[in-house]
Amino acid sequence: MFKEHAVMLGIAPIAWTNDDMPELGRDNTFEQCISEMALAGFQGSEVGNKYPRDPERLHQALALRGLQIASAWFSAYLTVRPYEETAAAFCAHRDFLHEMGAKVIVVSEQGRSIQGQMDTPLFADKPVFTETEWSALAEGLGRLGRLATEKDMTLVYHHHMGTGVQSAAEITRLMELTEPNEVSLLFDTGHLAFAGENPLEVLRVHIPRIKHVHLKDIRPEVVDRVKREQLSFLQAVKAGAFTVPGDGCIAFAEIFTELDRNEYTGWFVVEAEQDPALANPLEYAMKARRYIREISGL
Numbered sequence: 001m002f003k004e005h006a007v008m009l010g011i012a013p014i015a016w017t018n019d020d021m022p023e024l025g026r027d028n029t030f031e032q033c034i035s036e037m038a039l040a041g042f043q044g045s046e047v048g049n050k051y052p053r054d055p056e057r058l059h060q061a062l063a064l065r066g067l068q069i070a071s072a073w074f075s076a077y078l079t080v081r082p083y084e085e086t087a088a089a090f091c092a093h094r095d096f097l098h099e100m101g102a103k104v105i106v107v108s109e110q111g112r113s114i115q116g117q118m119d120t121p122l123f124a125d126k127p128v129f130t131e132t133e134w135s136a137l138a139e140g141l142g143r144l145g146r147l148a149t150e151k152d153m154t155l156v157y158h159h160h161m162g163t164g165v166q167s168a169a170e171i172t173r174l175m176e177l178t179e180p181n182e183v184s185l186l187f188d189t190g191h192l193a194f195a196g197e198n199p200l201e202v203l204r205v206h207i208p209r210i211k212h213v214h215l216k217d218i219r220p221e222v223v224d225r226v227k228r229e230q231l232s233f234l235q236a237v238k239a240g241a242f243t244v245p246g247d248g249c250i251a252f253a254e255i256f257t258e259l260d261r262n263e264y265t266g267w268f269v270v271e272a273e274q275d276p277a278l279a280n281p282l283e284y285a286m287k288a289r290r291y292i293r294e295i296s297g298l
């Protein structure tokens with residue numbers, strides 16, 4: 001599997017220190033995080049809030065451990081702020097990632113997002129974009145996508161729980177409103193399963209647009225509790241809604257087979273945020289690494 005085309009396997013720092021809730025993993029250092037990523041057998045990482053922003057220092061620390069930067073998250077506000085504001089921040093982010101050798105830029109629209117609100121019920125209060133907001137989002141993403149191609153990079157859109165692009169229908173709408181050469185898709189297994197979608201079906205529909213993959217699993221009993229008790233996204237994460245591939249209910253073998261059959265090239269990034277005090281990050285990283293090898297040969 002994945003022999004004739006280039007794929008890389010990375011892991012996100014969010015299992016060690018959570019950028020959305022800095023109190024989770026506050027004591028875990030940058031050096032511990034990247035050392036354990038390498039020890040668990042990963043080739044790269046996305047960028048977390050404890051990573052040095054000086055490209056030379058970051059390169060040096062990663063090179064010592066044989067790691068590369070796959071990408072980093074960017075919050076867009078295209079539906080609620082002037083385009084120029086998002087574009088200026090995007091260019092700085094793009095240039096940093098370019099210096100780090102990354103080829104894709106992860107973008108998620110945060111206009112009216114509830115993902116960072118501790119007490120807002122996730123399933124009741126998710127934003128639904130108006131026609132005006134859809135137009136601003138699609139047009140703005142197209143322009144950001146063109147800014148990415150200036151550096152030979154690709155914008156990958158991250159659908160996400162608690163945002164205006166969460167469901168399969170919303171992902172399809174966004175893909176229809178944007179051009180494939182400007183806006184690609186990030187496929188996040190955990191967010192799709194959490195949203196009640198079948199990740200494999202979404203993968204089959206959008207596979208030509210998918211240029212980056214986040215691998216996370218869900219614990220269905222926790223997701224049921226999130227619905228029952230009207231928990232927020234952050235409360236869901238703390239309660240253990242997400243875990244590493246192989247530790248939840250998603251059928252990853254079929255997903256890998258489908259991506260391989262379609263000659264997916266790019267990164268797979270294990271991204272399983274949970275409370276590091278409850279789920280030891282190195283232990284879970286190793287568990288994920290073993291499982292991925294077993295089912296895909298990677």
Ligand SMILES: O=C1C[C@@H](O)[C@H](O)[C@@H](O)C1=O
Pocket residue numbers: 014019020073115158188191214271273
């Ligand atoms: O890609 C991601 C980045 C995180 O900050 C986010 O909340 C997480 O759920 C995710 O999928």
Ligand SMILES: [Co+2]
Pocket residue numbers: 158188214271
């Ligand atoms: Co993700």
